[in-house]
Structures are given as structure tokens and as C-alpha cells.
Amino acid sequence: MKFTYNWLQDHFEPSASFEEIVERLSLIGLEVEEVEDKAKALSAFMVGEILTAAKHPNADKLQVCSVKVGEGAPLQVVCGAPNARAGLKTVFAAPGTVIPANGMVLKVGKIRDVESHGMLCSARELGVSEESEGIMELPADAPVGAPFAEVIGLNDPVIEIAVTPNRADCLGVSGVARDLAAAGLGELMAPHIKRVEGKYASAVNVRLDFGDTPSLCPAFALRVIRGVKNGPSPEWMQERLRAIGLRPINALVDITNFMTFDRNRPLHVFDAAKVTGDLVVRRAKAGETLLALDGKTYELDDTMCVIADDKGVESLAGVMGGEESGCDDATVDVVVESALWEPINIAQTGRKLGLNSDARFRFERGIDPAFTLPGLDLATHLILDICGGEPSEVVLAGAIPDTQRTIDFPLSEVKRLTGLEASEAEMRKVLEDLGFAVSGEAPVLQVSPPSWRADVEGKADLVEEVVRILGLERVPATELPRDENARKPILTTLQLRSRKARRALAGRGMVEAVTWSFLSKAQAELFGGGAPELALSNPIASDLSDMRPSLLPGLIRSAQANAARGYPDVALFEVGQVFAGDKPKDQFQHATGIRRGTARPSGAGRNWAGNAGAVDVFDAKADALAALAACGAPVGNLQISLDAPGWYHPGRSGTLRLGPNAMAHFGEIHPAVLEALDVSGPLVGFEIVMDRIPEAKAKATRAKPQIDLSPFQPVKRDFAFVVARDVAAADILKAVQGADKKLVAFASVFDIYEGPGVDADKKSVAVEVTLQPRERTLTDKDLEEVAGKIIADVTKKTGATLRG
């Protein structure tokens, strides 16, 4: 919402300075977005008079002008504008001046061998209008050497405020003035609007016809003014409209625009000669179209409200008028419309048609119903003053709604909700200055909001009115005492795990990414997603259309993007949400990571001490285990099954689980998946479902179990087992550990061998076993016994033979 300072003063006599007013506007909720003071910005541009204009000796389209700017000798200026002529007063810019439109700094220069000491400017170059037809033509009485901006009335600063959706009343300058006056910055001027007596009955009638559907028009008032003389509106009105960025059209149209911004009362004018028969306000019929005033044709349907005559639709109610019945200079009789519309319907219509207008903006926020008829009268006065003519009586269809309501307002609410101490007198004054009717006695007042404040529903709204006008700065910052929760742990298990997983993975050299929650349907399908209920109806782009089933695709694409930028060896992870369905319970928290190229935990790329090899499944497994361990998963007890999902390499992947509870997958990404994503490997990854990690049992004490430190030396023994190739190492180790649970402290595979000396379908697995005696030093006999047991158990469980 834009207005000028002079305009504001039509409604308000300031007692404060301009700067104070600008500052206070923001503080009472009318946020100032910009103050544009063109006079200040254009102060270097002066009125110059062209004394002579002669053809340039070396160019057909240029003239050499002698320009009088001030006291000194006239200056020689080369000018290309066809309208440069002797006697013209125009805008002169001296060398050193910056031209607003293009930022060019003027210099003394030669144009085709003729010196030019400045420039004569067009309105476009000055940024005051889009017109660029030649240099500006100023009035003949413009004083030479004066700042031109003052001459053409640009010395009136333009204020732009952001009006929140609840404050439709401040979409008119008069409403802004009321707020400022209430805030004590000046006196509100609200002269009574004199009723216009109609001289005759209107020849144009109107009826509302919504059949048995809900009415979209509470009230529609019109009057005819016959014998008007349309033409340009007066300069003061044009100046105001131009200042706020509107193009003056003709007096009748300008008056409706002026009323829109001055009073937040959008109106419409029809050329009575172009209206056939009476007007009817109704729903559009499917297939009807309207050529609107913006020159575009809109297709209408029965959700939209229109004003039609016998010929058809003439106007899209509350949004935009039609071209056909619009007013132009030939208009003699005019129909002026002042109506009320259903805000939600206006919003829906505008949205559906993609049609924004100042009228729509206001009607969808709601305008003052009680001002429907006074607004029509005020517009009539303006038309009579500017265009002459003779007014008819008002025709009203529907009824002006009654907005009268009373709110019980306990004054203590102000203190209860805001902590602000204010006197009853202060609070009463604020409300009365804003137009509220206040009655009753403390402690509970009866307050009736004015007709233009449909947003005020209850006592909390009144509290807002009081504090915003008295000033939020008066609310004292008050310490909120800590409550009993202040020192309790406040994170949920899942939140804590997410943090720990992040730090653990970053500690392994991985970089945390945050990728989009949505991806393309094709990619969602590659990772088990793509369900119809997870496809956005209005995606922002076709590759961001479906909610992600996994964090892998986002990370894999990111890795590829980094490779394309010249960083092929990247290790990325993300901790975030994935979606298995559209219910809250279908959202899971994953910790997922990938490694590409040679981005191994021990370092990437080439190095004098040894080059890093390609990432492999064990890097991904190590990452998964590290994150699981950080999250408190019992990693020592996890089993590994060979049933990772289809997006992993079937032979180089696994699932980490506790019985039926699969909590993580890891492996090489399936080559076909990489190909479908147009990504090159090697690429390994893992996914952990954080929600599936079992909760640790609550413990009564934080004390750890007592440690058992044996005084006896551990003993190490090596075994080499020959087993079938598909026997899992984990099974051999499990058998070793099961052989003597007390004595076997640890067992690990230190070598795998396949080749000469071992049968073709077999492998040799070398295991180091650590035995930890606890009661006495082991004798040779003890060792022999336990070795025998280990061999027997491994043989029994895995079909192994001891390698000779």
C-alpha cells in the first residue's frame, strides 16, 4: 500500500515530524517498507531552457543546443531528442551526475566532434515515468535553475507500507491516518460526507439473482450520473495516482482508483450507453467469457460472480470490469457501482483466473460495509466536481449487513496477556480514537468495534489494539523463572541418536548433507518408493515430485554432482526423514551415508605413503557399525543376513539385524541402479533406521558393572580351518567362541586363502584365538583340551577340517 505524505495530510494534521511518523507507522503495525523521496534523489537535475537548437554539423538526428541553466553563460549540449527546440524548458543534468535509469555518470565529451557539457533528460532516464518519447517538457513558467522535481511536484515523499491481512481498513489512506491520530501523532480530519440527493430515478436497475445457491453479493448499490464530461482528471489527482505507480486514464476511471486508495472503497463505472437493459448480479454460466480491462479474455464458471446485462457479462464482480462497458472520453452517462462481495469467493475467483487487481486485493480482505453508500456519495461528489452531470437516486439491491456487536472487555486482560500497566483512561482513549464505541464501567467495559474492523472478534484483539497503540516498547521484559524441568534431560532417544550418529559419521571423515525431501517418481521407484499417496499434486518441478523413500538417491546424486565439479572422492551422509506412507507413523528417521571413488575412512586419493584403493562394502559396513554403536545399538550381538534390498549389489551387501528386526543395510550400490541414476561408481552406502534401534533398558544406577581384571597372562593360539567357500566367517568365529565361553575371550580371522594346496571349492580361514585364564595359569594339558574342543566344535558346525 503506497501513499504520499501530502495525501496523508488530506486526512490528518500531523503534530509530529515526518521522520517520527514514518518510524511510528512500523511500531503500530503498519510496517514501512520504503520511503521514496524523489525530490532528494533527483536534486541534481535542474530546469534548463533551450535558447537555440541547431542541426549537428556531422549527424542528421542530433542537434546542438544552447541551454540556459543558471546565472552563468549558456552551455552547449548535444541532444538526440526530436522535441528539443528553442524555448523549451526541460531537465538538464550537469557532468558528474548519475543518470538513475542506467547508473551512467555524465562526462564532458565530444559527440561527433562537437563538445557536449551535460545532458537533456527524458522522463524514462530520470525514472519518473516509462515514457521515453523525447526529453521532458516542463511548464513554460518553470524557473530556470530550480530542481525540476519540485517543479513537477515530486517533492512529496512516497511511503510504502506492508498491510497485514487483518487490516483491510488500512488499505485506504484515511484508515492509516486514523491509526496515526490514535497513536497521538496528529489530528484526524474526517469531514462528514454530504448525502447526494438524486434528481431522478435511475434508468438502470439491478437485481441479485443467485437462484437457490448462496448469495455472493450482500449488497449492490448504483446510481446514474448523466451528462458528464469525461477527460483527463485534474492534475492533483493524476499526481497522486502517478506517485503510487498508477497510470491516469480518464477522470471517471481515475476517481474510482482514487477512491480505492483513499478510502479503501473500490468502485466500478460503466458507460451507461454501453449497458443494455438492467444489470443482474449472478453466477457466471460455464462457458461465458469476459474481455477484461487488462485486455485479456477470461473463461468463467459458475463459482464466479459477475455483473451482466441483457447482452451478457459486463464485469467480473469485485475483481475487474469489462472492456466493453468501460468509460472513455466519449462517455456521457455513467453508472457508478458500489457493492459488497463475499471475500472468500473473490479470493477463489482471483486465484482461479490468476487475476490480481487492487479491487480483488481489498474485497478478499473485506471492506467496510457501512461505507457502501457514503462511498457512493463521495464518488458522486468527485464526479460532479470534476465532470459535472446530474445524479440519479441510488438503487440498492440486497441489504447493507449489520456489523454491530459488543465484546465484554475486562481491562485486566491487558496486564494478564501482556504485562503492560495502563490506566483505564488510556485504554478507553485508544479504543475510542480507533473508532470503537466504549460503554460500561471498569473492571469490564462493553466495546463495539467499528464497521471497518471485521478482524476484531474478542478481547484478545482489543488487547492488541491497546498495546499496539500505547506502544509495545512499554511492555517490560520480564524474567520467566526456570521451572522444575530446567535441568532434566530434554532430548528424546531419537533426537539423541541423531546427534550421536552425526558426530560419529563426521568423525569418520564424512560430510553431512541436507538434501531435498522430494525426488522424481522414477528415482523414488528405484528405492522402493513412488506410492501414489506420496506424490505431490503440485510439485515445484518434475524431478521434485515424490516424497523420498530413502536418503540414498539424494546423496548419490549429490556425489555425482560433486564428481562433475571435479571432486570425485566424496563421503556424504544425511540424518533425516523418509516416508513409507502419508501417516505420521509412516515417517522414519534414517542415518544414511555413501562413499564414492577412493573416499575411504583412512583417506582418499593418492599419497606418497600409499594410494587409497576404491571404496568397498567393508567401508560401508564399518560406517554403519560405527553409527549404530554411537546410537547405543548392541553391535556385538548383531547378526548379518544376506538380504539387503534390491538397490544393493546382491553379492556385496548385507543387513544388520537382531532377529527379525533389520536395523541397517550396507553394501555396494547395485550397478543397474547407478546406471539408472546416470551415476558412475565405485559407490558404497549404508542405511540405518534409527527408529528400529532397540532402547537400552532403564537402569537403576549409572554405575557400570564391576570389572574383572584377571592376574593371569592371556594366551594366543592360531588355527587354520579348511571350509567350503560359502561358509561364513562369522559362523566359524561363533563356533570358536561357543567352544568355551569362559576361556575364549576373543577370536578373529587374520587370513583367508584360496588356491594351490586347498581344494578348488574350499578356502582356508586362519583364526587367532585369545584365551583368558581367570583362575590359574593354563597348563599344556589345558591348552590341548581347549584346542581340541574348538576344532571339534568348528568341524561340527561348519564342516571344517584342520589344515595340515
Place this chain on the structure above:
Amino acid sequence: MSESVMSDPSTLEALEREISAAIAAAASEAALDEVRVAAVGKKGSVSELLKSLGRMSPDERKVMGPALNGLRDRVQTAIETRKGALKAAALEARLATEKVDVTLAVRESPAELGRIHPIAQVMEELTAIFADMGFSVAEGPDIEDDFHNFTALNFPPGHPAREMHDTFFLPPDAEGNRKVLRTHTSPVQVRTMMGKKPPIRVICPGRTYRCDSDQTHTPMFHQVEGLVIEKGAHLGHLKWILEEFCKAFFEVEGVKMRFRPSFFPFTEPSMEVDIQCDRSRPGEIRFGEGNDWLEILGCGMVHPNVLRNCGVDPDEYQGFAWGMGIDRIAMLKYGMSDLRAFFEADVRWLSHYGFRPLDFPTLAGGLSA
């Protein structure tokens, strides 16, 4: 060997010179050992002479005993000294061959390479600040229903404020109801109030979505909201909390704040908050100084309709809420200029703006120390 030789001191001197020369000439520990055996070994020249003492007369022994013992001791000392010198020389020689170029780079520690995303880091900073004031962290689903995202929050159907949210919709179900991607984290407040009796103090950080995209808008972004519902909680408390937050988060001694009335359907009164800043240095914003204002958050007293919708009696309980963009405050604090870069996973950007894995934000240590 004749008695006269044995008893001739000049002969002993010659022998000592001979042995000393041999010790000095020994170039290795092995050669030195040979000298030792030849001199003081079982059958060494000095040992043999010592053996002969027993055959001497007491007078002779009185003279020769000390002379021979002295010789043996000196020889042994000389050998030990020489041995030490040879060992040191050998070590010196070995060390001389073991030189490496220590300017060669080591493999960087993984903990130096890994990074925490600024959003995660800032969420931890926020948690640290608000946990200290007794807030816990609440979360909710990204896919929400109309009730939690709009209706409960006092957005009337068709209201322009609803349109301003640029909502992402999911397909309608059998009853024609459409789920949405939450446009703010406020539905978590609704879920919290519906699931728990006051007093309530929570912050709700999380992902939010709006179908909008340019340099300062991405279709996905992060918000944090705070909610306090308890008897007596008023705007003055909200002011205090936000002041404390700004001081702690931006790590400044003090910061002026400006509360401007505004409008949100779910709060009444509603406000936007600007904080004092200095933007006079190109590309840099400093907080807690200067004469400029920067809007950082919206807040207000929870609207009575919202309380009622969530089963809280607005005449018994009251409270306030605020919300701000996590990405935005991260940008303001840490100086990133383009929101879109947060979601591009460019490792150069992440390495530069990300945080090391052991940089835990704590109030005790300074949030970003």
C-alpha cells in the same frame, strides 16, 4: 717367559702401549672384543701375567701385584670407553642413514575432514540455549493434515493468510481430504498441546515446505518455533526470552530489539521482531551494535481460538509462541549469502561452512567456540 721380563717394568709399559694401540685401532665392537680376549681374556696376555703372580716371591709380588692389577683395570676401562665410543658411532651412522623428509604431508585425520551441516549445528545451538530455560524439544510429521497445519491454528477456510502459505498438497483420499506438507512447524505446537497438559515449554525445530523458489526461498527449509503455555505467562516474558535467546545465539553482550505489531492467525496480539544490527561493512552484518534493524522472527500470544481448538481453556491458561527460520538465522550468524547452497551438498561449501565433529555447541564453552 722369563722372570726378568715379568719383573721388568719397561716390558709392562711396552705391553700396555701395544694393547692401547690395539684398542684404539679396533674399528668395530667385534674387533674390540678380539683385543679384549687377547689382553684380558682367560688366556690373554695380561691374564697370563696375573696368573704368574702366584709363583712370585712375596717381595716381587708386592711390586708386581699392584702393577699388573692396575694394568688390567686400565685396559678394561679403555675397552669399555672404546666400546661406548664405537656404539655411539655405530648409532650415529645408522641414524644418518635413517633420515626421512618430514615435510611430507600426513594423511589428514578423518575427524578433520568430516563436517556437521550448519543446520544441524544451529539446531544444537538452539537446543542448548532453550534447554537451559527449561524447554524440551518436540517434533512432528512432515506430512500433515489440514486440521493440524491450518484449521486448529485458526486459519479460516479460504482466508488469504492460508493462500499466502504456498502449500504443497498430496492427492485427495477417498473422502476428498488432502494431506499437506507442513508449511510451518506450528502443527507440532498443536500436537503438543493436544497431547499434554500445561505447563508446556517446548521448541519445535524441523523441516517445512512451501512451493516457492528463488535466492531467498527454497521449496524446503527449516523452522524452529517455541511455545510456552502456563498460567501467568505474558508478552513481557516472551520479550525476555527472545532477548536472552538473541544474546546467547549471536554471542553478544546486549542487543536492542524492536517489537512491531503484525498479524498471524494463530496469535493475538501478534508481533514481528527486529534486532539491532550494523550493516555498514560490505557483506557483513554485526548484531548488538549499529542503528539498523533486521527482522528475524514472528511471535505473539497464542490465540484463544487455538487454545480452545487444542483443548486448553483460554481463561485458565495462556501462553505465547514464536517462530523463525533456522536456515535464515544460520545465514545471519555465519554469513552465508545464498539459501539454496544449504541443499546442494557441494563439498566445498560444506567443508567451508560446516562444523567439525567435535565442535559441540555448549553454553559452558560458548556456542560456537
